[in-house]
Amino acid sequence: MKQEKDTISDDKHVKIPIPPQLKKQLIDDWNFVTQLGKLVKLPRSPCVDDILTKYLDYRSKKDGHIADSIGEILKGLRSYFDKSLPMLLLYNKERQQYHEAIKDDISPSTVYGAEHLLRLFVKLPELLAYVNVEEETLAKLQQKLTDFLKFMKSNQSTFFLSTYEGVEGNCKEEED
Structure with a gap:
């Protein structure tokens, strides 16, 4: 069974190169949440929907x-963001x-922002391996997703938080 999964992944593995500045953003994000116990203040502005709209306008x-x-x-x-956020994109x-x-019927993409959207790009190659699409279509998709990441990188200071908020009185990390 495992070999079948590997075959799917190897044949249809979409590579989405994440720019170094955004990789650092991911590492900082991981540190804030898992090591310092800080969270992104919600709702985020711009939210994922805003970022997608800004990209559409830009294009x-x-x-x-x-x-x-x-x-x-x-x-x-x-759609991938809204469905995968609770299962794949959140830290404990x-x-x-x-x-x-x-x-209620609140969509995560109207509440969460760039920090969580960027995490989706780490998981996307794995998720897209199971989508039944032509190789040529996958190549075009890869190109468009790479362009989207460049757009996120060029708007990094606007889209991403530089600090996260402490959880329940956890504020001693601010002194350095």
């Missing part, structure tokens, strides 16, 4: 039109916050 200005494929990819990203220390923030 349409740059290309002179909105390509249908970009819209579809962004819808797919939003963030689960309580999720249950408090996401109630």
